[in-house]
Amino acid sequence: MSHPTALDQYRLLGRSGMRVSPLALGTMTFGADWGWGADDEQARRIFDIYVDSGGNFIDTSVNYTNGTSERILGQLLKGRRDRIVVSTKFTMARDPSDPNSGGNHRMNLVRSVEASLRQLDTDRIELLHLHAWDFTTSADEVMRALDDLVRSGKVLYLGICNTPAWKVAQLQTLADLRGWSPLVALQIEYSLVERTPEHELMPMAQEMGLGVMPWSPLGGGILTGKYSRDDLQQASEAGVSVTRKGVIASSGHMTARSLDIAEVVNAVAHEIGATPSQVALAWTLLNPAVVAPVIGARTLIQAQDNLGALRICLDTEHIARLSQASAPEAIFPNRFVERPMVQQLIFGQTNLQRRV
Numbered sequence: 041m042s043h044p045t046a047l048d049q050y051r052l053l054g055r056s057g058m059r060v061s062p063l064a065l066g067t068m069t070f071g072a073d074w075g076w077g078a079d080d081e082q083a084r085r086i087f088d089i090y091v092d093s094g095g096n097f098i099d100t101s102v103n104y105t106n107g108t109s110e111r112i113l114g115q116l117l118k119g120r121r122d123r124i125v126v127s128t129k130f131t132m133a134r135d136p137s138d139p140n141s142g143g144n145h146r147m148n149l150v151r152s153v154e155a156s157l158r159q160l161d162t163d164r165i166e167l168l169h170l171h172a173w174d175f176t177t178s179a180d181e182v183m184r185a186l187d188d189l190v191r192s193g194k195v196l197y198l199g200i201c202n203t204p205a206w207k208v209a210q211l212q213t214l215a216d217l218r219g220w221s222p223l224v225a226l227q228i229e230y231s232l233v234e235r236t237p238e239h240e241l242m243p244m245a246q247e248m249g250l251g252v253m254p255w256s257p258l259g260g261g262i263l264t265g266k267y268s269r270d271d272l273q274q275a276s277e278a279g280v281s282v283t284r285k286g287v288i289a290s291s292g293h294m295t296a297r298s299l300d301i302a303e304v305v306n307a308v309a310h311e312i313g314a315t316p317s318q319v320a321l322a323w324t325l326l327n328p329a330v331v332a333p334v335i336g337a338r339t340l341i342q343a344q345d346n347l348g349a350l351r352i353c354l355d356t357e358h359i360a361r362l363s364q365a366s367a368p369e370a371i372f373p374n375r376f377v378e379r380p381m382v383q384q385l386i387f388g389q390t391n392l393q394r395r396v
Contacts, residue, residue, distance in 0.1 A: 043325065045350050048094030051331050054224035055249030056197055058166070060097040060125050062325065062350065064253055065090045065343075066336035067100045071108030078338050080112055086343045087116045091124070093347060099227075099253070099334050101129040101171060102156045110159035121162060127225075127253075128156050129201065131171035144170055144177040146185040153194055168195045169227055173203035179211050187220035199225030199250070205240035212248045223250055227334070230254035230327075232263055232305060232320055232366040233298045239371050242329040251331035254324050262298045263320040265306045269299065304365040308358045314348070321349035323362050 044051070044062035053060050069076075070083040078086065090098075100109045110128065117124055130152035133142030140147050156165060168189065170182065189195040200208055200223050208226065215222045226245045230237050231254065245252050258264055272294055302316070309319045324333045337343035354362070376382060 054251035056224040061095045064097040064099045064332040064334045066334040067109045068104045069338045070112045071105030073105040085340045097125045099127040102152045103132040114161040125166045127167040129169040129171040143174045165195050167197045169199040190221040201227040205244040226250040227253040231257045231259045233259035235368040246329045252329045254333045257324045257333040265316040301366045318349040318352045322352035
């Protein structure tokens with residue numbers, strides 16, 4: 041996949057024919073209900089600069105800022121609805137006291153989509169993601185219910201987030217065998233501080249025809265360089281923290297290793313005249329499985345900075361430094377199969393040219 045240089049250099053989303061911008065605008069920051077988001081006016085400025093620059097791919101969820109994110113986005117879409125690909129999600133509970141207001145089952149799916157349509161004030165959702173696997177609902181129930189929504193016209197394409205690779209493969213295979221609507225997008229955490237998806241999820245996505253949409257490509261803000269050793273802390277809060285620093289602490293990424301990676305990002309940024317955020321985003325776009333990282337911004341300045349990542353071109357030496365600093369540890373079975381002895385046992389002395 042060629043390196044994009046502008047939002048209007050569109051890409052195909054997975055196995056679908058839908059064209060999307062190489063950066064998706066995330067709107068979890070739209071609304072101040074969680075204590076740290078953008079108000080309506082700031083959200084409008086961020087939305088306008090993204091769309092006016094050619095962007096057409098906007099991501100939200102039924103539960104972001106308690107529904108305020110979708111409501112703000114619904115107002116911003118007025119007059120421009122037909123050119124925007126709206127991506128939203130279901131799974132997360134909208135009413136903690138209602139046992140059926142969360143999960144992947146058909147009841148919650150239908151109710152969540154109806155809630156999203158009301159909040160967005162629209163008649164369809166271009167891309168609906170299952171937000172996280174609940175480990176309780178059957179694969180048949182999920183994929184049949186999703187297919188019914190596509191057949192109804194309320195949803196056009198399907199995606200999935202935060203689910204093990206083996207389960208995504210099962211769901212995709214089931215859809216293909218039954219003639220149901222397939223998954224075309226995979227939204228997962230992926231950045232220089234979270235590269236473990238390279239083991240299973242990203243190769244699976246390429247094989248199964250899912251375009252990858254990395255969320256938190258800046259490591260929750262760690263890769264921007266604004267945190268130091270004094271900020272090191274971990275937390276396990278059940279609710280969403282009222283501060284961005286608290287959210288990052290709860291993610292488990294506020295570690296010395298993450299800060300070491302951020303220092304390399306900052307050094308590369310200084311050398312090429314870019315910002316750390318732009319370098320981190322540009323690195324993410326290098327992975328051939330990635331279609332569109334999801335960028336989130338609370339201010340117009342942050343949004344402008346992130347969009348500048350499309351103009352960044354990292355050379356071989358910079359890529360090597362970033363990759364070496366952030367390389368994840370190998371896992372089984374790759375760790376075993378890639379050993380010279382095992383390769384010798386598999387291939388003998390044959391000189392075999394592998395598929396690209």
